[in-house]
Amino acid sequence: MKVLSSLKSVKLRHKDCKVVKxxxxxxxICKSNPRFKASQGVKGK
Structure with a gap:
């Protein structure tokens, strides 16, 4: 999973990608192609 500063480009990669909080x-998250998984937010709690 990638940790990114901006998720806008990631969610446009595939039609099945969804942004979840x-x-x-x-x-x-992308069920059909799991390599598009990414996260953004607080790191190391």
């Missing part, structure tokens, strides 16, 4: 972090 969990525990104060933003995640991009």
């Amino acid at each position: 969990r525990k104060g972090r933003l995640f991009v």
Whole structure:
């Protein structure tokens, strides 16, 4: 999974990519192509 400063370009990579917010972090998840997983937010809690 990649940690990125901007998720806008990541969510446009594939039509199945979704942006999800969990525990104060933003995640991009893609069930059909898992290599597009990415996160953004607080690191190391």
